[in-house]
Structures are given as structure tokens and as C-alpha cells.
Amino acid sequence: MNDDDERLIALLQDAGTRDRAEPASLALSARILADFDAALARRWSVSRLVDAVWPGAPAWKPAFALGLSLVIGLGVGALLPVYGAPDETSIASDASPGLDFGGDLR
Amino acid sequence: MASDPDGELVARVGAGDRAAARLLVARHVDKLLALARRMLGDGAEAEDAVQDTFLKLWTHAARWQPGGAKFETWLFRVAINACYDRLRKRGTVSLDEAPESPDPGLSPERVLQNVELSKSIQAALDALPPRQRVAILLCHYEGRGNADAAEILGIGVEAVESLLSRGRRALRASLGHLRED
Secondary structure, eight states, X not given: OOXXXXXXXXXXXHHHHHHHXXXXXXXXXXXXXXXXXXXXXXXXXXXXXXXXXXXXXXXXHHHHHHHHHHHHHHHHHHHHHHHHSOXXXXXXXXXXXXXXXXXXXX | OOOOTTHHHHHHHHTTOHHHHHHHHHHHHHHHHHHHHHHHSOHHHHHHHHHHHHHHHHHHGGGOOTTSSOHHHHHHHHHHHHHHHXXXXXXXOOOXXXXXXXXXXXXXXXXXXXXXXHHHHHHHHHTSOHHHHHHHIIIIISOOOHHXXXXXXXXXXXXXXXXXXXXXXXXXXXXXXXGGO
């Protein structure tokens, strides 16, 4: 590093020291802390919901249980029409016979 | 490895401690804002970038793993990425606006000199490619070591040295007129 570099670095360091001496506005700090409050409120509402569903459990457990039940539900939903489809044979056998008992007996 | 001076505060923030959040803001906001101002050359945009940085902290603090990267390194990385995002959105780089930070304790002549100097430095920094600019800011303006800057930027120390060398050469050319002062 030569003298020019050293002068340049000193210039930048000086600028940095001056810039950092200017404190952030109170408004900025207030905005940042308001974000903290909002994030905390969001986190608490989620954890309250989790606690209501499964008291004391970590968040992943109810999420896993919900995911698993969705998979099972979708699986059953996909298979159910196959096993529960109306049987055409039984419908045919249930059809009313076209017999005229009165006529044959006479 | 030395213990992270912010580790305990981050853990408290993760547990929802507002006083710890206020302390972390007080400890880091000025440094982050000064860096963001020099990165973006715009005070209002720099404030938004710093606010985004802390918002990311508030949402990640509960998952913070002590023993990994130093907290301040992570925080600077987030701030620099927030600045990069803004530079990308902007598309072009502003050359004519620079933050002014007059010190009320200085004489009007000295204040004017500082403002002019600050503008010259900002214009020269703005003309640098973002990666050279951030390397120069971290090492020469923030006073961080090359290894620390390399960790923040997620690159090797040699790459940082190369960025610094090219950045210094460009700045020397831009700020050559200040050499006479």
C-alpha cells in the first residue's frame, strides 16, 4: 500500500467516524421498535393458537398432525369413490320385475 | 472462539424481551445507518433498509443459534443485502445526492468543508460497482479486518483484497483533486 492509499484510507476513516457520530433519528428507532412489537404480537397469536390446539407442544407437532391428517383425508377421499361406487348389478337385480301376477294366474 | 457480545441479547429478543430489543437497536443502529447511507447515498432509503434489517432480526431471533456466525456479522450481511436489493430496484445509481451531516460544534467554514468533502466521497463511492463499494466501506470506512469483511460478504479474503485494490484505485482517480488539500 502506498502513501496515496494511506491518505485515502485516512479520509474514509475520518468520514466514517463523522457519519457514525450522527445518531439515528428517534423516529427511526421508534419505527424499528414498533416492528418488534408487531412481530411479537404475531408470534404470540400463533403460539396461543398452537397452545389451544395442543397445550404445551412445540409448534411443529400440531403442524405435523395437521399435515398428516390432510394427507390421510386426501388419500381416503381419493380412494372412497372406487369402493363406494354404486354397484350396477345390484341396481339391476333390485329393479321391479315386469310380471303381471294377476294375468298369469288366470 | 470468543463469545458473541450480542449473543445473550439476541436470545432475550427471541424470548420477546423488549428491553433487549431496545439495547440491540441502540448498539447497532448508528453503524448500520452510516453504512447504508454510504451504500445508497440516500438518507430516507438508508433508514428503510435499516428498518428492514431489524425486521428480519425480529422474525429470526427466536431461531438464532449461538455458536454459529457472530451476530454482528449476520446483521451486517442482512443490511448489505437490503442495500443491494434497493440498488437493484433502482437500476441506476444516484450521483448528485449525498447525505449531509453537519456537526453543530464546528465553524461554518469547517462545516461547509466537511459537507463538500462528504459529497465528494459519496460521489466517488457511488461511482464504484456495489461489491467494490461495500468492501471499501466495510474495511476502510467501518474499520473492519479483511477476514471479517470476507465473512460478512460470504467470499474469500483474497477476493476482498482484490475488491479493495480495485476500489482504491478507482477512488484515488475520483478523489485526486482532494490530494492538494
